[in-house]
Amino acid sequence: MSSSTWLTLAVALISLLLARSVIDERIIRSKYKNVISVGPSGMFGTLIGTFQLLLGYRDFIQEGYEKHYGKLFRIPTLFTMTFVVTGHDLLEDVRKASDDQLSLYGSIKEGMQTDYTMEPHILDNPYHFRFVHLSLTRDLGGRFPELREEVITAFSELVPPTDDWTSFPAWLTGKSIVLRVTNKLFVGPPLCHDLDYNDINDTYSDALVKTALIVGLTPDFLKPIVASTLYFYIPKTLKRAMKHVAPLVQERLEKERTFGKDWPGKPNDLLSWLMEKAPESDKSVRAITIRLLATMFAAYRPASMALTQALFDLATYPSYIPELRAEIEPIVKEKGITKESINKMYKLDSFIKESLRLRGGGKSSMPRKVLKDFTFSDGNTVYTGSTIIATGYAIHHDARHYPDPDEFDGFRFARLREAENDPVRYQMVSVGPTYMMFGNGRHACPGRFLVSALLKTMLAHVLMTYDVKLEQDDGVRPPDKWFTFAPAPNETASLMFRKRANLA
Numbered sequence: 001m002s003s004s005t006w007l008t009l010a011v012a013l014i015s016l017l018l019a020r021s022v023i024d025e026r027i028i029r030s031k032y033k034n035v036i037s038v039g040p041s042g043m044f045g046t047l048i049g050t051f052q053l054l055l056g057y058r059d060f061i062q063e064g065y066e067k068h069y070g071k072l073f074r075i076p077t078l079f080t081m082t083f084v085v086t087g088h089d090l091l092e093d094v095r096k097a098s099d100d101q102l103s104l105y106g107s108i109k110e111g112m113q114t115d116y117t118m119e120p121h122i123l124d125n126p127y128h129f130r131f132v133h134l135s136l137t138r139d140l141g142g143r144f145p146e147l148r149e150e151v152i153t154a155f156s157e158l159v160p161p162t163d164d165w166t167s168f169p170a171w172l173t174g175k176s177i178v179l180r181v182t183n184k185l186f187v188g189p190p191l192c193h194d195l196d197y198n199d200i201n202d203t204y205s206d207a208l209v210k211t212a213l214i215v216g217l218t219p220d221f222l223k224p225i226v227a228s229t230l231y232f233y234i235p236k237t238l239k240r241a242m243k244h245v246a247p248l249v250q251e252r253l254e255k256e257r258t259f260g261k262d263w264p265g266k267p268n269d270l271l272s273w274l275m276e277k278a279p280e281s282d283k284s285v286r287a288i289t290i291r292l293l294a295t296m297f298a299a300y301r302p303a304s305m306a307l308t309q310a311l312f313d314l315a316t317y318p319s320y321i322p323e324l325r326a327e328i329e330p331i332v333k334e335k336g337i338t339k340e341s342i343n344k345m346y347k348l349d350s351f352i353k354e355s356l357r358l359r360g361g362g363k364s365s366m367p368r369k370v371l372k373d374f375t376f377s378d379g380n381t382v383y384t385g386s387t388i389i390a391t392g393y394a395i396h397h398d399a400r401h402y403p404d405p406d407e408f409d410g411f412r413f414a415r416l417r418e419a420e421n422d423p424v425r426y427q428m429v430s431v432g433p434t435y436m437m438f439g440n441g442r443h444a445c446p447g448r449f450l451v452s453a454l455l456k457t458m459l460a461h462v463l464m465t466y467d468v469k470l471e472q473d474d475g476v477r478p479p480d481k482w483f484t485f486a487p488a489p490n491e492t493a494s495l496m497f498r499k500r501a502n503l504a
């Protein structure tokens with residue numbers, strides 16, 4: 001393109017942004033006069049504010065939370081009105097709202113542009129999400145031994161115990177272990193051990209996120225064109241996955257034909273559920289693979305982050321190790337690591353939950369698209385088309401909820417549990433308006449029971465088998481990496497492992 005074409009395009013884009021900002025200002029004045037706004041005001045306020053927010057110059061979410069706790073406030077986001085919901089009462093309003101008013105799927109659909117990046121209407125019936133609860137959680141006890149075996153082999157292969165301290169890249173190791181275990185639940189052996197299938201790992205989510213970002217910024221009428229131009233990435237990954245899934249589906253169908261519907265040895269994994277319970281129109285290998293990858297997208301990254309962060313915390317705060325071992329060892333000696341025995345490890349549960357609290361939640365969490373005008377109990381109304389979010393990160397770092405909120409206090413939740421003699425309220429999987437890691441209400445993460453069992457199994461195994469420490473002896477935790485609104489584990493730092501010194 002010639003430089004004059006570029007110039008024309010640039011001018012057009014800037015005019016579009018300026019015009020949009022003026023329109024937003026009008027909407028604010030006419031519809032949201034009474035709602036607090038955080039960030040620059042005036043005709044181009046939204047435009048300027050959006051840049052400040054996205055480029056990390058101003059943290060309007062945290063600023064608003066501190067100044068206007070308990071209220072609803074708007075943050076500057078061009079193209080859509082975004083409101084942050086804070087405080088117990090308003091969060092309860094959100095929890096109680098129906099799906100046709102405030103919609104998680106509406107927000108994923110917009111954020112991930114799923115109509116273009118996955119399949120049109122995929123979120124009209126996200127049965128694959130329901131299967132997480134139905135297939136993976138309900139029978140957790142039954143599949144636990146398998147899971148534990150997978151955890152143990154994954155560790156022994158990826159972190160072979162040595163007599164001397166050996167360094168392993170923390171993030172890659174955390175991801176590899178979680179990937180193997182989740183794929184075991186999703187597709188089972190032998191595919192879960194297939195190197196090429198496992199190499200798909202981040203490729204799909206990267207492609208998805210990048211494509212979604214660009215398509216999201218495109219005006220609706222151009223979306224199909226832009227999506228198909230940018231689409232190179234996703235179909236390539238999808239095809240690669242289908243190449244592995246197709247023969248497996250074939251094989252399972254054949255066994256079904258020969259030995260009947262409940263053929264002996266039929267795996268109880270997500271793939272079986274999709275093959276059996278998906279609507280007839282979604283039984284193609286392509287449709288099945290898309291749902292597999294979509295579920296993988298929800299599961300793999302947050303679970304790997306949680307494991308990696310918990311390992312960093314174990315290495316950074318070694319003083320917890322003896323007490324955790326003192327809890328775990330007698331339980332394991334008596335029963336081994338079982339579904340029942342990990343339920344008794346409440347200090348371990350507390351330690352991991354504290355890691356999740358401190359490192360997670362996201363500045364923007366629990367996104368909901370407003371599908372019908374919605375009036376909060378304080379009288380404020382948000383109109384159709386806008387978006388509301390909570391801010392898990394601010395909630396998790398709020399001294400009102402957690403004394404010394406920025407300190408890692410591994411037994412914080414264990415002490416509360418003991419003090420109130422309440423075995424349920426403070427455990428990792430319990431959600432509520434002060435603990436947002438897994439969301440809250442009807443859509444709270446259905447994978448959390450599974451992931452809690454997994455993380456505890458993994459940490460218990462690590463504590464029983466290895467000594468762990470930071471690579472540098474300075475005791476400084478490798479700093480998190482931030483992606484605009486969410487912290488993630490340090491990608492380059494390593495952790496040191498050796499065979500536990502006094503291991504018999």
Ligand code: HEM
Pocket residue numbers: 104126128129130132136295298299300302303306365366367436437438439440441442443444445446447448450451
């Ligand atoms: C530590 C790891 C994980 C974290 C922090 C996490 C967090 C979340 C959060 C915050 C939500 C949204 C809740 C809301 O907006 O109210 C969610 C939803 C979801 N998560 Fe997780 N998740 C984790 C692991 C998993 C795993 C392992 C699976 C699957 C095996 C999974 C499957 C899902 C699904 C299917 C949904 C959608 C729920 C729905 O349809 O209503 N997650 N998760």
Ligand SMILES: *[C@@H]1O[C@H](CO)[C@@H](O)[C@H](O)[C@H]1NC(C)=O
Pocket residue numbers: 172175176177179198199200201202203
């Ligand atoms: C993900 O795949 C890449 C190659 O595509 C590979 O180098 C990497 O080790 C894989 N990561 C995991 C966690 O398996």
Ligand SMILES: *[C@@H]1O[C@H](CO)[C@@H](O)[C@H](O)[C@H]1NC(C)=O
Pocket residue numbers: 477478479480481490491492493
């Ligand atoms: C990750 O940790 C290493 C070692 O502690 C450090 O040098 C690096 O700056 C950290 N990365 C980020 C993004 O902070």
